[in-house]
Amino acid sequence: MSPFFQDAQDYLPILMRGAATTVGIAFSALVIATVFGLVLALMRYSGIKFLAWPARAFINVVRGIPILVQLFYIYFVLPGWGIDLTAFQAGSIGLGVAYSCYMAENFRAGLEAVDKGQIEAAQSIGMGWTKTMWRVILPQAVRTVLPPYGNTMIMLLKDTSQASVITVAEMTFQAKMLAASTFENLTVYTLVAGLYLALSVPLFILASWLERRFGKK
Secondary structure: OOHHHHHHHHHHHHHHHHHHHHHHHHHHHHHHHHHHHHHHHHHHHOOOHHHHHHHHHHHHHHHOOOHHHHHHHHHHHHHHHOOOOOHHHHHHHHHHHHHHHHHHHHHHHHHHOOOOHHHHHHHHOOOOHHHHHHHHHHHHHHHHHHHHHHHHHHHHHHHHHHHHHHOOOOHHHHHHHHHHHHOOHHHHHHHHHHHHHHHHHHHHHHHHHHHHHHOOO
């Protein structure tokens, strides 16, 4: 057996534990980003100034700050204000909030793609704003939003590696520890690249399918 495959047998279990953390933080951040992003998009779409402007300001501020700085702020600064979070919690919240802004713009684009006349038609038959959004606008906006949503999921998965800077024991963090202790950089980072690819390929396929299924409608 070649040295590469021999080392791979030793390193893969450690990296797989990191991969499980990577999937966990990606999923939790995706949930936060989706929910918070939808709230921000609805605030902007509402047309109510005291809702739209804070949402717009928040999106612009967060998008203007690197994700690494946001992670450092949440993990190292918030404890000074009495908010103690684990590295995993800080990573999930930091990535979730950062990506909620990208999600919000995707959602807003989807909402604005729906003909405004449908809102007037729905309200003319007695539907309130909430019911109009839920039954008329959102179902149509989903078709527009799903293809970019798939691409954003892939970006988020790859950006979980940034959580390693605040000691989240995800795949990149485990790789750095392994490489530092074994000096087998080629083997370790080749395995990590392969694992990231293995996690990303299903999302690539899903994004392509969504693009074909909904992108041209």
